[in-house]
Amino acid sequence: MAQGAPPVVRLAATVVKADGDRLEVTDANGKPVSLKVPGDIRIMSVATAEPEEIKPGSFVGSAARPGPDGKLTALEVHVFPPNMRGTGEGHRPWGSDPSASMTNGTVGDLVVSNGRTMTLKYGESGTQTIVVPPDVPVVTIDRGDRTLLVPGAHIVAFYTRGEDGTMTATRLTVGKDGTVPPM
Incomplete structure (x- = not known):
């Protein structure tokens, strides 16, 4: 075998x-x-970034798991430079926690209020809405x-x-x- x-x-x-x-x-x-x-x-x-670097049109990745209200809540957010747009695009399981996921996509809607709530768009029609609490690590990722x-x-x-x-x-x-x- x-x-x-x-x-x-x-x-x-x-x-x-x-x-x-x-x-x-x-x-x-x-x-x-x-x-x-x-x-x-x-x-x-990887370098520390400010939450303000999460903007509509940015390509980001976010590890998340469902919060108490069932909404995906970010564990961390990675902001990619323009030359890495599309890296790992999509939504999939992440790590050994069966409830955790990783979503890489383009920030569409963004609401800033006690943290951020972002809608990530990927592929032809995939979307995930993720709540980013104020204390979640935000980093930039580059080669x-x-x-x-x-x-x-x-x-x-x-x-x-x-x-x-x-x-x-x-x-x-x-x-x-x-x-x-x-x-």
Whole structure:
């Protein structure tokens, strides 16, 4: 019987040292972890943003789950630059929480009152309305590179584990200027 690809696992960590194809980090518990980093790895940068950066016509992504009233309530919002419009467009399950979802789309209607309520449009006719409470992290996301992998940088690494136990990163999200990636 053929085996499928190994599962991709998420790791929030802090960079200790980047050296060639190795990335030494500490996980959330302070445990040292070593990741193999392929030459063609996709690296994204994340920086803190203001809620005002969520505007009609912006392309954003929002992790959300239903609130007490049943409306989708944002857990975090990512504002993409114009050159990344369309990235991951759509609505789908997110993470291990079966009630959580990720929606990437263009902001249509936007109501600003005690936070924000935005309608995201995606595909031919898909829409989701998401409430963004005032305390939800809002970040900008952009393409990044290895120069961001400096000691102290906060990352989210997605990796696979080989049969020999080697952890190989498949993509990295790196916080800029002390930003801790919320995802």
